[in-house]
Amino acid sequence: QKTFIGDQVLEITPRNEEQVKNLRQLETEAHLQLDFWRPLRTAGEKVHVRIPFSRLQAVKIFLESHDIPYSIMIEDVQVLLDKENEEMLFHRR
């Protein structure tokens, strides 16, 4: 199974249209392998993006350099997946 160790989901809230534009640019960068869980809409609305561990630093630097506010929504996706698996096994038993 593919693992998601260290992948994070960030909650990003662009403050203005300029920041929305910056995020749209980020979205088109295929090599970043970003997975938008909650899509980018307009300024002031939250965006949820899963970011592979290997791309985290680059994305966070991008956000900080453009002064785009974000917080960590899921610290480590794999931890949640492991918990989900455990819960399923428990219920199956």
Added chain:
Amino acid sequence: KERSSGFDFGTYHTLEEIFQEMDNLAEQYPDLVSKLQIGYSFEKRPINVLKFSTGGNKPAIWLDAGIHAREWVSHATALWTANQIASDYGKDPSITALLDTMDIFLLPVTNPDGYVFSHTENRMWRKTRSTISGSLCVGVDPNRNWDAGFGGPGSSDNPCSDSYHGPSANSEVEVKSIVDFVKSHGEIKAFITLHSYSQLLMYPYGYKCTVSKDFNELNEVAQIAAEAVTSLYGTTYEVGPICSIIYQASGGSIDWTYDYGIKYSFAFELRDTGHYGFLLPVNQILPTAEETWQGLKKIMEHVRDNPY
């Protein structure tokens, strides 16, 4: 053989377990529930639908879930809903009246290949598993593959994208099977699709940002349904046309059904009140299903009471 009463609706299940439970429901309620297969997926898995009918060929309501593989709470909610419909008939006056007037078709796993793949290989998988000639990437977003503004804004022509629309409208057998079924039935009066997450209740259009001719009625019904959803646990929903409350998205199922003549076409995005996204903990499955049921009932009652 596990009886339906022993089935745990409060956890996530494999495809085999879901299919088994569908069989159990059909066995447990033989006068009301039957299972029918409307096609095969790309990898030749059956596309199984539960039919709830008190007899005759009545006008019908269609419910589906899990067109996007990773949205597991939608599959779980659909299965809980199936059990609820069956057990409420003859007890709940509203559901009894509904099933005396209309049939219900429920497809709990619209994208079985993707669902299996999300269990076995990649929990974050969203698309089908069809292969595309000339591309190493696999799968089509089946909710960009319907013949409604196909290939337009909000869908991708890149086979590696999660919103790839596919080579042509209905190219995905999972989509075509439903289209063929809807056309051959001829009397589907409502089409409701369950997704997750972000707590939205939407109606057409997504492929264009103009309002539909039934906007006022659809909005009113959706507002009532969303209030009903909220009434149980306080989960807040946003209501509106797809284009204005998510983004412009072409090739979606409810746009096709609406343009085909199914006025009551709605899409739910189920809950994540705790910022878990597609990894909603199992202890939220039952509350999600229960609150969604409140909204579904409001829509179904409106459909029942407003024939067209």
